[in-house]
Amino acid sequence: MSDITTVVPRNDKQTQEDEKFEESLKHLVVVAVVCAVLLFAAVAVSNSDTPHPDLFAIFMSISLLLGIYTFMALMEIKIGRHLLQWKSTLILWVASLACLGYFAKIRAVSDINTIFHIDASLFPMTLLVTTIFHSGSMLHPVVIGIGIISFISALAVIRSDRSSAQVIMIAFCNGVNAFACLVIALFIAYKVNDEGSRMQMIYRIAHVADFNSFSPCKNVNPAGFSSVYVDANRYLVLIAPKIEDILNFEPRRFSVFRSVQIPKEFPVQRCAY
Numbered sequence: 001m002s003d004i005t006t007v008v009p010r011n012d013k014q015t016q017e018d019e020k021f022e023e024s025l026k027h028l029v030v031v032a033v034v035c036a037v038l039l040f041a042a043v044a045v046s047n048s049d050t051p052h053p054d055l056f057a058i059f060m061s062i063s064l065l066l067g068i069y070t071f072m073a074l075m076e077i078k079i080g081r082h083l084l085q086w087k088s089t090l091i092l093w094v095a096s097l098a099c100l101g102y103f104a105k106i107r108a109v110s111d112i113n114t115i116f117h118i119d120a121s122l123f124p125m126t127l128l129v130t131t132i133f134h135s136g137s138m139l140h141p142v143v144i145g146i147g148i149i150s151f152i153s154a155l156a157v158i159r160s161d162r163s164s165a166q167v168i169m170i171a172f173c174n175g176v177n178a179f180a181c182l183v184i185a186l187f188i189a190y191k192v193n194d195e196g197s198r199m200q201m202i203y204r205i206a207h208v209a210d211f212n213s214f215s216p217c218k219n220v221n222p223a224g225f226s227s228v229y230v231d232a233n234r235y236l237v238l239i240a241p242k243i244e245d246i247l248n249f250e251p252r253r254f255s256v257f258r259s260v261q262i263p264k265e266f267p268v269q270r271c272a273y
Contacts, residue, residue: 004218011098018186021077021166022165022166022169024073024077024189025077025166025169025173026071026076026169026268028073028074028167028169028173029172029173031066031069031070031073032066032067032070032172032173034066035063035066035067035070035176035180036063036176037062037114038059038062038066039059039060039063039179040065041059042055042056042059042060042063043194045059060183064180064183064184065164065182066178066180067177067180067181068180070176070177070180071146071150071177071180071181074173074174074177085184093170100135100138100139101131101135102132103134103138104131104135104137104138105127105131105222105260107131107134108120108127108130108133108134109127109129111130111134111199111202112126112127112198112202112206113199114203115203115206115262116206116266117240117265117266118230118238118266118268122210122228122229122230122238123206123210123228124210125144125205125209126202126205126206126209126210128237129202129205129209130202130205132194133191133198133201133202134192136184136188136192137192137193138190140185140188140189140193143181143185143188144181144182144185145171146177146180146181147177147180147181147182147185148178149203150172150174150177150178150181151175152171153174154159154170154171154172154174154178155171155173157170157171157174158171158192197257199262200258200259200260200262201257203260203262204243204258204260207226207240207242207243210228211215211226211228211240212228213226213242214226215227215237215239216271216273217237217271217272217273218239218272218273219269219271219272220239220269223242224241224242225240225241225242226239226240226241226242227239227240229271230268234271235268235270235271236268236269236270236271237268237271238266238267238268239266239267239268239269240263240266241263243260
């Protein structure tokens, strides 16, 4: 009588998915580590005896972008396949984001009109950045919610039945997400939602992005004033005094975040060539 050997079939599909999931996690851990390193570098630069606010802004911005990328990638890994089955829900989300951008742009136009008392379309780059500010302001509760979810997920994964390596990677990525959301939420609360701080940032951004530091108009002093053309024929210019940070009492702040006095009036005059 021959022996009978029972072979238990392996679930190759599940094994491949697990391997793919762990490989994706390894890539995300690398991104999260870079995010954390840049974050600590930004703090170190800010607290040094010789502060470098520009480097702080660059490091912090890249760190936050990487944190957002990590969160989005985690969500795609976890629920991305399920979302593809809910196409009507995806259409609803796209429509909601489009409406969000529309109302954010309305607020941005109002801010620019309040500062310069002129058509906001003359400041396209400032309008874009201000729209992003207001989009973030409208999503402030969502950012806080994502941060809380990431923090809870980092704690909950410890009790899951995953391998220890996966637990560490998921907890680390979620921890980076939670901290990035915290920084973004604080920025929105103290800089964007505060009208005075927001207006000063918009004014500085307009000087950097849309005003011309040198004007070909002979009746505009390029040493003291910046200008932007009002009409397509370039006959009229709106002028504003240049921002001079000679007496800088906020050396640790990035230039866009520093306090500035916004003029009440911005004269429009004919350009003399």
